[in-house]
Amino acid sequence: MNKYFAEFFGTFWLVLGGCGSAVLAAAFPEVGIGLVGVSIAFGLSVLTMAYAIGHISGAHLNPAVTVGLYVGGRMDKKDVLPYIIAQCIGAIAAAAVLFVIATGNGSEIGSFAANGYGEHSPGGYSMTAAIVSEFVMTMIFLIIIMGATDDAAPKGFGGIAIGLTLTLIHLISIPVTNTSVNPARSLSQAVFVGDWALAQLWLFILIPIAGAAVGALIYKAIKS
Secondary structure, X not given: OHHHHHHHHHHHXXXXXXXXXXXXXXXXXXXXXXXXXXXXXXXXXXXXXXXHHHHHHOOOOOHHHHHHHHHOOOOOHHHHHHHHHHHHHHHHHHHHHHHHHHOOOOOOOOOOOOOOOHXXXXXXXXXXXXXXXXXXXXXXXXXXXXXXXXXXXXXXXXXXXXXXXXXHHHHXXXXXXXXXXXXXXXXXXXXHHOHHHHHOHHHHHHHHHHHHHHHHHHHHHHHO
């Protein structure tokens, strides 16, 4: 059970650190961290957990990563569903904590850093743009994860490469969808926003998983 608890706490930290920075600090008066700060926060949340729990569970923190690593032959089938459940519960728990904090000054939660397209995209990007963005970003994410953690890769640096990759992904795609590449992260915020966020959630579950699977297959083909 240790690895499932590790995935719970790791995903909890990812959502609290990443979405928390977006909700609480991105536009804070005069000292807001903005898009760059939020991107760094997501990267740091993964980087820190990679070294904290990577040796326990692999620090997937993301159902799409778990599925991708299974497709890539790096994951035992029996662990796939328990990992995903632990990740989703951890993400929702973090969103609950963030909800309590964010409403502590009497404010409404607003979009709550939920992912969206069309009128709910930060930059007004279409559903097609959102699909392409989420697919390609998650695909590249898996290629880098598999490469950075390969037995032939330099040891001890995988967490840095993965954390910086997630930072770059957010720098590119926050304007398009608020950046998901992680179904658990999307689910956790949508549960509290409801309405449009739940209606659009399908895209942020299916497309990152598809992108991750393709990325894993591409890496296997490159290495073979």
